[in-house]
Amino acid sequence: MQSAAGKDKEQLRYRLEAIVGADQVRSGADIGERYRLDLTRRYAGAPAYLVKPATTLEVSEVVKAAAAAGLPVTVIGGQSGTVGGAVPSDGGVALSLERMNRIVEIDQLSMTMTVEAGCILQVAQEAAEQQGALLPMDLGARGSAMIGGVIGSNAGGNRVLRWGMMRDMVLGLEVVLADGAILSSLTKMLKDNAGYAWKHLVTGSEGTLGIVTRAVLRLRPLPTSRQTAMIAAPSFEAAISAMRRLEVTLSGRLSSFEIMWDDFYDRMSGGLLDRQPRPLPSGLGYYAVVEAMGGDEEHDAAQFERALAALVESRIVVDAVIAQSEQQRQQIWAVREDMNPGLADLRPLIAYDVSMAIADMPIFVERARAAMAAAYPEATMLFYGHAGDGNLHVIASRGELSDETRLGFDTVIYDVVRTVGGSIAAEHGVGISRRAFLGHARSQSEVALMRTLKMAMDPAGTLNPGKILAP
């Protein structure tokens, strides 16, 4: 048996080398750490092979060969995921699309970009910008995240309020299915109701239903003006009211409204004090980074100022500061995004991304604080998020973080999510780490349907098994 398996394994290696070339296949200990971990470094895979195809056809052939040998296939992207979603299976095939990184075309009239899945997000953003177009998807991991992973996880980011999530930008899609079939629909249409929207099913499926190889993304004309402010509101309701008014006054221009609870603001702005002052004093209640983008350079700034002044006058907002330079803009964003100074002494920490009805956010925070205080009185919790999307980030910390504590934290947070009918995964997907809690956000019937769909599209369990759904 041993030697027959060994022989099969050797045969698969020959087959893979025949498909992609001998220098594009590695095995065992030759496979670097970058292909075995994700950002969490908690789930380490030990894949049998790392394969780097150069074309969709090669991806298809690799999947066929792996399936024939009974080996699972996991796509390795930028590995900026936080739930173990792209960690390869032990003994399986790790498929890196890093060689498939071309921008195939930018169509300025149709405002679309056709890219290969291994293209880095930031490269795609910059290519669009050079053609006077905006690829609105933006997130912290832009320098490492690959387009295929951004699609597989249906990433969100800071501009969902205005331009939506990744699925809203995917016009055309090419994927390789579990049997190696190539499904290519690289269309540039916004509207296409000719049959089932399989592209939406694959988007966000974390590589478990199909492997994204190329995509057509929707671009937008590049805005030419930008205004950024930090505002403070006395209550959550007032902050949301401010957002709604800005949605009206600034109309479609409002692109970010990032809310922060007082203690998060205090800690984050405090951590930066050695290099910048606090944009606003702490202790004012709720804070938000507000950003608008537009194309009426002469008038946009004045409109933004008027809109904020009206909020202050009507006492919905108690204080506001508008960035007067790019430096000040970066200082405002740093309070929201530059995690290290403010949170260093809380590490190790767990960052959750949950979502719920916007109206339920305050009760969620209240319940989560109470539940955590009861279970872990010494724990620290901080809250911030994308208000317009119903997406809250929760940071939880208590010195050490054993697997038991992690599970305990998860249970506290996701139990409370369940009480408000929320989601356990607003942005980062389910992967491995949230698999056991899928039932907190989805009914049994929904999970049953997911299993039905997985079974229909990947009966042998070839594609990224054990992610989202337990095997």
Next chain:
Amino acid sequence: MQSAAGKDKEQLRYRLEAIVGADQVRSGADIGERYRLDLTRRYAGAPAYLVKPATTLEVSEVVKAAAAAGLPVTVIGGQSGTVGGAVPSDGGVALSLERMNRIVEIDQLSMTMTVEAGCILQVAQEAAEQQGALLPMDLGARGSAMIGGVIGSNAGGNRVLRWGMMRDMVLGLEVVLADGAILSSLTKMLKDNAGYAWKHLVTGSEGTLGIVTRAVLRLRPLPTSRQTAMIAAPSFEAAISAMRRLEVTLSGRLSSFEIMWDDFYDRMSGGLLDRQPRPLPSGLGYYAVVEAMGGDEEHDAAQFERALAALVESRIVVDAVIAQSEQQRQQIWAVREDMNPGLADLRPLIAYDVSMAIADMPIFVERARAAMAAAYPEATMLFYGHAGDGNLHVIASRGELSDETRLGFDTVIYDVVRTVGGSIAAEHGVGISRRAFLGHARSQSEVALMRTLKMAMDPAGTLNPGKILAP
């Protein structure tokens, strides 16, 4: 056999009456025409039963009873479809959700609306407006189309450019599956990546994968200003260039850009001459109805004027007229929407809704004209559409319209669609009438996947069989 079948049939009637009440079941000739036809009046179904449930649970029970008896179930909505998608199967169950027409809740903080599937679109729009909110979905059939049908067909309409299609507004969904299982996920979150996006699979599936019973829809703050104009551009490229510039200058405010080819404009504006002048002279090339909505009442109109003036100055636009009153606004829209005066002498006609890359629109029009002239030299063709969405409407006419001519027209149009990699169904779905042409827009692999999904979710073919996919 005859009497056993008759007995079975009687038993099903008793069962249905037990579920929904005797007065909510009709059969045979007692079923009105409204439940047997759609807008085309071409496909007449002869359902065995018409059933009007009042709750999701009743829908579930009806589906179970029908499935047990081997009868198909088709949901009857506003019947404003144009492809036979909601025409009931002969001998099957026609399910009308007209009693499930409640607006369950409007959540102003979360900006969501929870509605039952039988609610008329316009009723939902007006309810939102009364709460200071906008349900952006709008289309000609607003007074009859039901929310469930709008979701089932993933309707678009005139504001897709800004707010997207129906799928972009569906946050939560409740459906009854083919086995009667209730899948309820009435969430209010914009972002939810906990597993497969089944709601996107059901949306646009024309009732063949699940029956929509309730939905949570995303609302927007109600705009307070509106500007409308008719513009003319010398070329298609100039018209698109104008749109792109307006997308920048007006930023997110641009909500409609409805393009019209010269002959369509001439005919439509000419047909209205007995009650209104042409907004612009004909013969200028390409026309567009441009509309922007905003919330900065004092400044929006001036911005709109400046933006159009800049287009005229730079000769991208040769002429433009801005509506100065609601009456003038309606006059501008009438040229695009009031089909009867201009098109009366072309009836009967076929209206196509195809889509393609925006850049491919001119070549499509050129090829379609040439192909039609070759096949039907006496035919008339007119072109207009939603430019930003890549969605073209084509009107074709030649006096009589036999089934043979219809098939001939379809073949001409869809063959040309195929040459540009476009879609045969941008808005109205596939239904029955476009089923034979699905392969013109979808590859064999895609159609195979659609069949796999249908088989997985509805193995017995209970839900609206014969629509989208041939039986």
